[in-house]
Amino acid sequence: MFSFFKKKPASAKAPSAPETAPAPATPAHAPTAPRSSWLSKLKAGLRKTGSSIAGVFTGTQIDDALYEELESALLMADTGVKATQHLLNELKRRVKDSKTTDPALVKALLGEALTDLLKPLEKALSIGTHADAGVPTVIMVVGVNGAGKTTSIGKLTRHLADQGATVLLAAADTFRAAAREQLGVWATRAGTGGDALGEAVEIISQQGGDPAAVAFDAVSAGRARGKDVVLVDTAGRLPTQLHLMEELKKIKRVVSKAESSAPHEILLVIDGNTGQNALTQVKAFDDALQLTGLIVTKLDGTAKGGVLAAIAQERPIPVYFIGVGEQLADLETFSASEFSQALLS
Numbered sequence: 001m002f003s004f005f006k007k008k009p010a011s012a013k014a015p016s017a018p019e020t021a022p023a024p025a026t027p028a029h030a031p032t033a034p035r036s037s038w039l040s041k042l043k044a045g046l047r048k049t050g051s052s053i054a055g056v057f058t059g060t061q062i063d064d065a066l067y068e069e070l071e072s073a074l075l076m077a078d079t080g081v082k083a084t085q086h087l088l089n090e091l092k093r094r095v096k097d098s099k100t101t102d103p104a105l106v107k108a109l110l111g112e113a114l115t116d117l118l119k120p121l122e123k124a125l126s127i128g129t130h131a132d133a134g135v136p137t138v139i140m141v142v143g144v145n146g147a148g149k150t151t152s153i154g155k156l157t158r159h160l161a162d163q164g165a166t167v168l169l170a171a172a173d174t175f176r177a178a179a180r181e182q183l184g185v186w187a188t189r190a191g192t193g194g195d196a197l198g199e200a201v202e203i204i205s206q207q208g209g210d211p212a213a214v215a216f217d218a219v220s221a222g223r224a225r226g227k228d229v230v231l232v233d234t235a236g237r238l239p240t241q242l243h244l245m246e247e248l249k250k251i252k253r254v255v256s257k258a259e260s261s262a263p264h265e266i267l268l269v270i271d272g273n274t275g276q277n278a279l280t281q282v283k284a285f286d287d288a289l290q291l292t293g294l295i296v297t298k299l300d301g302t303a304k305g306g307v308l309a310a311i312a313q314e315r316p317i318p319v320y321f322i323g324v325g326e327q328l329a330d331l332e333t334f335s336a337s338e339f340s341q342a343l344l345s
Contacts, residue, residue, distance in 0.1 A: 039342065042342040056073050057104055057107040067088060076303070090113040091110050123319075141269060145237070168229070169202065171204065204221055211250075212253075271298050275306075279310050279315065296308065
């Protein structure tokens with residue numbers, strides 16, 4: 001589900017630049033698990049959200065009581081008022097059109113309505129659009145503290161490496177003392193001494209430096225070294241911290257000075273456990289930065305997985321990846337039909 005280009009020839013050795021910290025190589029990656037295995041994991045992860053919704057359809061009648069119970073279940077799953085009303089209206093229309101009398105079949109109709117609502121969120125991450133000009137795809141990753149941003153960068157690095165892309169990481173979270181070390185740990189796990197990446201993942205960092213300067217250096221180094229992707233980690237902050245949000249805008253501006261077409265992607269990492277607060281974050285970060293995509297983490301064990309429906313209804317920004325665990329392989333591309341199936345299974 002990625003769009004990739006043919007690999008470029010290795011470029012000439014770049015002039016010495018910013019401080020670089022190559023992450024140690026690790027053994028080659030294990031084979032990617034089948035998609036069916038991922039679906040089973042997603043079903044298990046969404047069980048807490050889906051059980052209350054699926055339980056509505058255990059009765060024998062399709063009546064107002066069923067719809068009222070379903071409305072409560074959807075709201076409790078943080079589907080949001082607008083998306084809940086949309087799904088109920090759609091479900092009633094489909095039940096009427098199909099003349100369905102079996103509650104079990106109504107659940108299937110709800111799954112179809114949910115899939116249709118979520119479908120606009122499906123989009124493949126495109127890498128290599130500017131490759132012919134020798135420009136790496138620059139991806140800026142943002143999010144609040146604790147959402148799983150740095151962890152997601154490590155997982156995304158693994159995904160890109162599995163597709164044959166070379167990655168350079170920018171440790172632009174210079175506010176937090178342990179941020180560079182944490183990024184290095186994930187870079188080490190994502191790196192490999194085998195054919196999947198061909199070299200250790202490099203990190204551009206500057207202890208206590210200006211975040212925008214680190215991002216600028218990383219984009220320049222990524223281009224000079226012929227990298228396919230530059231991933232820019234940023235400091236976590238709440239959207240209400242206006243001075244810190246301005247820092248993100250500055251990073252975006254400075255990156256565009258290093259490469260006029262960049263950043264090519266601005267991804268927000270949101271924690272699926274936060275429910276409607278996640279939607280608030282999406283709106284705030286999108287207003288400030290014009291997001292191009294989302295990574296939704298920690299969907300396993302949450303009772304609030306319905307927030308994706310709220311996002312689809314109110315701010316339909318593509319969901320490139322969803323995560324249901326802490327392992328490198330626990331991040332996958334988003335599929336509306338798979339998510340609906342898992343949620344209502």
